[in-house]
Amino acid sequence: RQAGPARRVAAERVRLAERGTRLEQAAGRRGRRLRWELGARAARLEALSPLGVLARGYSVTFDLATGRVARRAQDLRIGSRLRTRLPAGMVDSTVTGVEAEEVAHG
Numbered sequence: 248r249q250a251g252p253a254r255r256v257a258a259e260r261v262r263l264a265e266r267g268t269r270l271e272q273a274a275g276r277r278g279r280r281l282r283w284e285l286g287a288r289a290a291r292l293e294a295l296s297p298l299g300v301l302a303r304g305y306s307v308t309f310d311l312a313t314g315r316v317a318r319r320a321q322d323l324r325i326g327s328r329l330r331t332r333l334p335a336g337m338v339d340s341t342v343t344g345v346e347a348e349e350v351a352h353g
Contacts, residue, residue: 301334308332311339321347 293299297307308317311328323329327342 301332304334306331306333319347320345 301307308329308331309315310317310323311330317323317329323342323345325342325345329340329342331338331340
């Protein structure tokens, strides 16, 4: 027997309400997952950030003549002017001595 129009409309409303609930739940799960992923990526970026490295007590020294990071002592000369970025500020200095070390690569 065929249901009357009012009954069909009521059944469709129930079905739409159920689908809406499932859609809201799926959107909530996706939102939570995306927030978690964003938090994980932000933490990774913070760990890799040069400012994060500085905050852990490291510094970065630049050769003021070239503007490049001073990576090896042997690339500097007595009298070279340097700027060192610390976790809380900068220090300018002049090289008064250089002791180069061989670094093993392996």
